[in-house]
Amino acid sequence: MRVRVLFFASIRERAGRGEMIVNLEDGATLGQLVEVVEREISAVQGLDDMMISINGRLADDDVLREGDEVAFLPPVSGG
Amino acid sequence: MDKVELIERDFSIDEVCSALRTDGTGAIVTFLGVVRGAGERRVIRLEFEAYKEMAVSEMRKLREEAIRRFGLEDLVIIHRLGPLDAGESIVLIAAVGGHREECFDAARFTIDRLKELVPIWKKEVYEDGKEWVEVRH
Numbered sequence: 001m002r003v004r005v006l007f008f009a010s011i012r013e014r015a016g017r018g019e020m021i022v023n024l025e026d027g028a029t030l031g032q033l034v035e036v037v038e039r040e041i042s043a044v045q046g047l048d049d050m051m052i053s054i055n056g057r058l059a060d061d062d063v064l065r066e067g068d069e070v071a072f073l074p075p076v077s078g079g
Numbered sequence: 080m081d082k083v084e085l086i087e088r089d090f091s092i093d094e095v096c097s098a099l100r101t102d103g104t105g106a107i108v109t110f111l112g113v114v115r116g117a118g119e120r121r122v123i124r125l126e127f128e129a130y131k132e133m134a135v136s137e138m139r140k141l142r143e144e145a146i147r148r149f150g151l152e153d154l155v156i157i158h159r160l161g162p163l164d165a166g167e168s169i170v171l172i173a174a175v176g177g178h179r180e181e182c183f184d185a186a187r188f189t190i191d192r193l194k195e196l197v198p199i200w201k202k203e204v205y206e207d208g209k210e211w212v213e214v215r216h
Contacts, residue, residue, distance in 0.1 A: 056132050056136055077212040
């Protein structure tokens with residue numbers, strides 16, 4: 001299955017891109033996605049400690065589905 | 080007027096407040112966040128970035144929560160994006176109600192929660208560099 005990954009702010013700059021498509025086995029978890037992303041982009045580490053959203057909501061479910069949009073969110077600083 | 084906006088252009092507090100008042104309005108409390116130039120390092124401008132879809136959705140939820148919690152008539156949240164020079168407006172909260180107490184409380188609640196929850200980020204630009212602001216709550 002394919003999952004769309006988004007990066008913002010400091011992590012977007014470290015990753016050198018705002019998004020990437022990751023292919024995973026069906027039933028893969030967020031933890032497995034993190035492993036793949038950290039392996040592919042060595043400048044991006046420690047993703048487990050970040051806020052993560054799935055389809056625009058803070059992730060409370062570990063299992064990913066085809067077409068999910070997963071965003072890695074650095075600590076926010078709006079206002 | 081949309082009650083929740085994430086926009087690049089500037090806004091007019093007068094226009095927002097005129098559009099909000101009704102026969103039952105007794106108070107409108109506005110909070111205006113501004114790009115501060117002075118500090119340990121002089122800030123020339125801020126560059127804002129957002130996860131737009133999620134930010135708008137979180138701002139809508141926050142608006143509804145504040146209206147319910149404080150019994151407001153209405154609430155507007157406008158946040159700007161892009162590069163903003165020192166002195167420019169960043170964010171406007173306008174809390175509308177029958178009485179001042181709930182409006183003061185709601186305006187403070189809303190800006191505090193926005194700063195904690197809504198996926199918007201700013202980078203400070205100095206004369207000799209740039210740095211993302213990351214606030215750990």
